[in-house]
Amino acid sequence: xxxxxxxxxxxxxxxxxxxxxxxxxxxxxxxxxxxxxxxxxxxxxxxxxxxxxxxxxxxxxxxxxxxxxxxxxxxxxxxxxxxxxxxxxxxxxxxxxxxxxxxxxxxxxxxxx
Numbered sequence: 440x441x442x443x444x445x446x447x448x449x450x451x452x453x454x455x456x457x458x459x460x461x462x463x464x465x466x467x468x469x470x471x472x473x474x475x476x477x478x479x480x481x482x483x484x485x486x487x488x489x490x491x492x493x494x495x496x497x498x499x500x501x502x503x504x505x506x507x508x509x510x511x512x513x514x515x516x517x518x519x520x521x522x523x524x525x526x527x528x529x530x531x532x533x534x535x536x537x538x539x540x541x542x543x544x545x546x547x548x549x550x551x552x
Contacts, residue, residue, distance in 0.1 A: 443487075450480050495532045495551040496525050502544050515539035 457473040464470065493501070503513075510522040516536050524530035532540070532551055541548040 447480070447483060450476060450483075454480060495537070496528060498550050499532070499540065500526060502540070506544075513540075513543075515543060 454473070454476050457469055457476065461467045461469050461473050467473075502508075503510075509519075510526070511519040513522050516522050516525065516532075516539065521530065525532055525536070537548045537551045540551055544550075
């Protein structure tokens with residue numbers, strides 16, 4: 440692993456520790472450090488690890504692959520045929536689908552928009 444990537448991982452570990460300790464308390468003595476470190480990590484990731492644009496169906500496919508799911512194992516969306524149509528672009532994810540998927544995969548609904 441490259442030196443900068445190792446440093447990035449350490450920064451993220453420290454950021455997570457600060458988040459656990461400081462939370463959202465803006466009066467905490469370490470709040471400024473938390474805020475600065477978060478800004479630095481964000482800037483680094485924007486430059487070196489930009490997030491590709493992904494559609495809702497592409498994110499659904501990603502989560503299905505990550506969790507080893509088949510089209511028929513997503514009853515919260517509908518039948519296997521409905522899932523197939525969404526993945527092929529013949530049908531769009533609706534608000535109900537998005538909220539159900541966000542709940543199932545423990546992510547923000549914005550991931551599927």
